[in-house]
Amino acid sequence: MGQRLADISPPAWLAEPHEGVSHEELALAARNHGLPLEALRYDVTPPGLHYVLTHYDIPWTDGETWEVRVGGRVRHPLTVGLNDLRARPAVTRRVTMECAGNGRALLTPRPVSQPWLLEAVGTADWTGVELRTLLADAGVADSGVEVVFTGADHGVERGVEQDYRRSLPLDVALDQDAGVLVAYAMNGSPLPPQHGRPLRLVVPGWYGMAHVKWLREVTVVDEPFTGFQQQVAYRLRQDADDAGEPVTRIAPRALLVPPGFPDFMSRTRVVRPGRITLEGRAWSGRAPVTAVKISTDDGATWTPAELDPAPADGSGRWAWRRWRATWTAAPGRHVLSARATDAAGNTQPLRQPWNRGGFANNLVQRQPVVCVPDGDG
Amino acid sequence: MGQRLADISPPAWLAEPHEGVSHEELALAARNHGLPLEALRYDVTPPGLHYVLTHYDIPWTDGETWEVRVGGRVRHPLTVGLNDLRARPAVTRRVTMECAGNGRALLTPRPVSQPWLLEAVGTADWTGVELRTLLADAGVADSGVEVVFTGADHGVERGVEQDYRRSLPLDVALDQDAGVLVAYAMNGSPLPPQHGRPLRLVVPGWYGMAHVKWLREVTVVDEPFTGFQQQVAYRLRQDADDAGEPVTRIAPRALLVPPGFPDFMSRTRVVRPGRITLEGRAWSGRAPVTAVKISTDDGATWTPAELDPAPADGSGRWAWRRWRATWTAAPGRHVLSARATDAAGNTQPLRQPWNRGGFANNLVQRQPVVCVPDGDG
Numbered sequence: 001m002g003q004r005l006a007d008i009s010p011p012a013w014l015a016e017p018h019e020g021v022s023h024e025e026l027a028l029a030a031r032n033h034g035l036p037l038e039a040l041r042y043d044v045t046p047p048g049l050h051y052v053l054t055h056y057d058i059p060w061t062d063g064e065t066w067e068v069r070v071g072g073r074v075r076h077p078l079t080v081g082l083n084d085l086r087a088r089p090a091v092t093r094r095v096t097m098e099c100a101g102n103g104r105a106l107l108t109p110r111p112v113s114q115p116w117l118l119e120a121v122g123t124a125d126w127t128g129v130e131l132r133t134l135l136a137d138a139g140v141a142d143s144g145v146e147v148v149f150t151g152a153d154h155g156v157e158r159g160v161e162q163d164y165r166r167s168l169p170l171d172v173a174l175d176q177d178a179g180v181l182v183a184y185a186m187n188g189s190p191l192p193p194q195h196g197r198p199l200r201l202v203v204p205g206w207y208g209m210a211h212v213k214w215l216r217e218v219t220v221v222d223e224p225f226t227g228f229q230q231q232v233a234y235r236l237r238q239d240a241d242d243a244g245e246p247v248t249r250i251a252p253r254a255l256l257v258p259p260g261f262p263d264f265m266s267r268t269r270v271v272r273p274g275r276i277t278l279e280g281r282a283w284s285g286r287a288p289v290t291a292v293k294i295s296t297d298d299g300a301t302w303t304p305a306e307l308d309p310a311p312a313d314g315s316g317r318w319a320w321r322r323w324r325a326t327w328t329a330a331p332g333r334h335v336l337s338a339r340a341t342d343a344a345g346n347t348q349p350l351r352q353p354w355n356r357g358g359f360a361n362n363l364v365q366r367q368p369v370v371c372v373p374d375g376d377g
Numbered sequence: 378m379g380q381r382l383a384d385i386s387p388p389a390w391l392a393e394p395h396e397g398v399s400h401e402e403l404a405l406a407a408r409n410h411g412l413p414l415e416a417l418r419y420d421v422t423p424p425g426l427h428y429v430l431t432h433y434d435i436p437w438t439d440g441e442t443w444e445v446r447v448g449g450r451v452r453h454p455l456t457v458g459l460n461d462l463r464a465r466p467a468v469t470r471r472v473t474m475e476c477a478g479n480g481r482a483l484l485t486p487r488p489v490s491q492p493w494l495l496e497a498v499g500t501a502d503w504t505g506v507e508l509r510t511l512l513a514d515a516g517v518a519d520s521g522v523e524v525v526f527t528g529a530d531h532g533v534e535r536g537v538e539q540d541y542r543r544s545l546p547l548d549v550a551l552d553q554d555a556g557v558l559v560a561y562a563m564n565g566s567p568l569p570p571q572h573g574r575p576l577r578l579v580v581p582g583w584y585g586m587a588h589v590k591w592l593r594e595v596t597v598v599d600e601p602f603t604g605f606q607q608q609v610a611y612r613l614r615q616d617a618d619d620a621g622e623p624v625t626r627i628a629p630r631a632l633l634v635p636p637g638f639p640d641f642m643s644r645t646r647v648v649r650p651g652r653i654t655l656e657g658r659a660w661s662g663r664a665p666v667t668a669v670k671i672s673t674d675d676g677a678t679w680t681p682a683e684l685d686p687a688p689a690d691g692s693g694r695w696a697w698r699r700w701r702a703t704w705t706a707a708p709g710r711h712v713l714s715a716r717a718t719d720a721a722g723n724t725q726p727l728r729q730p731w732n733r734g735g736f737a738n739n740l741v742q743r744q745p746v747v748c749v750p751d752g753d754g
Contacts, residue, residue, distance in 0.1 A: 003753075033410030270533055
């Protein structure tokens with residue numbers, strides 16, 4: 001191993017069949033964290049239970065002096081502090097956020113990266129300023145095509161030293177309906193450090209990579225952005241030399257609150273015979289969820305779950321919805337699943353969708369449960 | 378695999394040399410979480426960055442109706458609600474908490490359980506009521522020898538269905554100096570669900586297993602408690618049939634804030650040549666930390682770090698202390714370490730202390746760093 005930056009990053013690799021999780025993957029799993037699935041019970045995820053993925057370090061930031069610069073192809077570049085933002089009209093949106101790599105560690109072969117099982121999700125009330133109003137104040141030039149967002153987290157990835165940086169098409173950034181926020185509060189409190197203190201982007205319906213944390217720069221550009229996190233990472237590729245499609249909006253997914261109680265080590269769930277209410281959440285960033293079906297026989301048969309109505313005021317548009325179903329458990333081993341479908345006809349696959357990054361994989365969950373006769377234990 | 382409770386838990390095992398992390402260990406790593414080491418910069422760990430270990434599920438609790446029962450070998454059993462507790466004199470203590478399994482995944486052979494590297498630590502300001510005052514009100518009978526604490530988290534572990542339950546010797550529970558709290562607030566806010574909402578025990582200086590979360594019962598007993606978490610788990614054993622010593626107080630440890638910036642996948646640290654301030658935290662639950670030494674050559678030589686003074690009012694007695702040192706980095710690969718010593722003469726070993734549970738292991742940290750010449754990258 002040399003001392004050049006290009007030598008520091010390991011190459012991308014796929015795990016061999018039955019290859020255990022590596023020390024590198026474990027180091028990521030230990031520092032990032034998921035939502036324990038029992039926390040699907042909360043409409044809004046309490047702080048510390050919402051999933052977090054940080055590419056590099058969580059920066060040490062100072063909210064009092066923090067400024068975000070709005071520049072590039074604009075007529076009036078702006079530099080805006082936190083107090084300036086708080087003085088503007090505040091908007092709060094309830095948004096379900098999911099990591100693009102959720103489910104990666106269940107894939108075969110397993111792409112080696114942050115090894116999520118299914119817990120990389122959470123829902124929060126994000127408060128901030130509409131991005132489009134900031135851009136309107138700055139006056140986007142006619143030549144603008146994308147907006148690049150730069151965070152303060154700094155590191156090296158595949159040999160490329162970088163600040164974390166992602167772009168959005170200008171039509172998403174400016175669209176009232178898309179609802180992109182520059183957010184300074186989560187669940188009514190200042191952003192926690194790990195969620196972007198003091199400022200982050202929130203892009204309703206998009207996977208987590210778009211929600212740039214520790215936001216420092218908003219730059220209108222006149223050519224599509226080709227930075228690492230846009231052109232190298234977060235692409236759906238079957239082969240290493242495939243250009244791939246970009247990862248964008250969240251595919252539909254339903255998850256169960258694991259019923260009963262767990263075994264500490266195996267996380268196997270134990271229930272007693274009888275009627276059990278199954279519940280969980282379902283979401284899609286592509287269109288409203290319209291149906292959830294459940295299976296208690298490992299996918300052989302499916303029955304509709306009851307889906308909570310969406311709030312009439314539209315406030316739930318970007319948030320997960322609760323579903324419920326009843327199940328009469330009989331002694332034995334069972335596999336429970338839930339499957340979401342959205343209004344655009346997207347549904348969860350029953351066989352793994354696979355790509356080299358392990359992105360946007362929304363394979364149906366399989367939750368093993370053991371029903372133990374009354375009196376045992 | 379059968380349907381009996383006894384068949385559900387896997388047996389305890391040790392990983393073979395070079396055996397990757399198992400799916401079961403990953404499931405624990407994904408739901409529990411550690412302190413990203415850059416968060417060692419904070420005196421008090423912000424919510425969501427403090428380590429969390431939950432044996433079973435995080436219970437769904439209601440603070441309004443929650444009660445804790447103080448009973449067993451007492452003259453006046455009590456049932457105390459949250460408002461009753463808040464009406465009593467409040468005490469706030471700054472306490473560094475560490476999981477007894479911290480460092481486990483770095484051991485050879487690796488005991489298979491929650492696979493912590495080094496991040497299972499955090500420091501919080503815990504507010505609550507002195508346990509000894511509750512016990513004084515209940516009137517401990519002369520026959521009492523231990524106090525058993527029962528949490529609401531329920532599960533099965535090695536075939537034993539249980540509520541999480543641990544005991545303390547009566548002399549610890551009643552000792553003013555030991556400072557045990559029944560806490561309802563963390564960093565000035567109600568306990569987050571994952572830290573025991575609405576009530577938990579805080580046992581300054583002890584590893585995390587003693588700080589029973591979701592506290593429901595405080596029971597004085599007249600014989601030493603022999604429950605699972607006391608007599609089976611949390612013992613220092615070399616062999617499976619060894620009775621072992623109990624895990625109690627935190628052994629000294631120092632950790633570094635990783636300098637420079639990371640590679641995303643390998644977490645290798647990158648610095649540039651020149652003077653660098655190294656900093657970190659050091660703690661011991663056995664006696665005050667008296668010295669920290671650092672090494673920048675993989676333990677070949679050691680030099681003293683500067684240790685922040687302890688607060689004169691004694692408020693830092695159970696909390697970590699900051700240390701600092703300067704290092705002049707030269708191009709090449711380096712391994713940084715810090716080593717804490719406490720006033721009782723305990724110091725960190727340079728070779729791994731090993732036991733079958735991987736408990737109370739305070740082997741010195743090894744932090745690889747690559748110093749890359751200016752101009753590269």
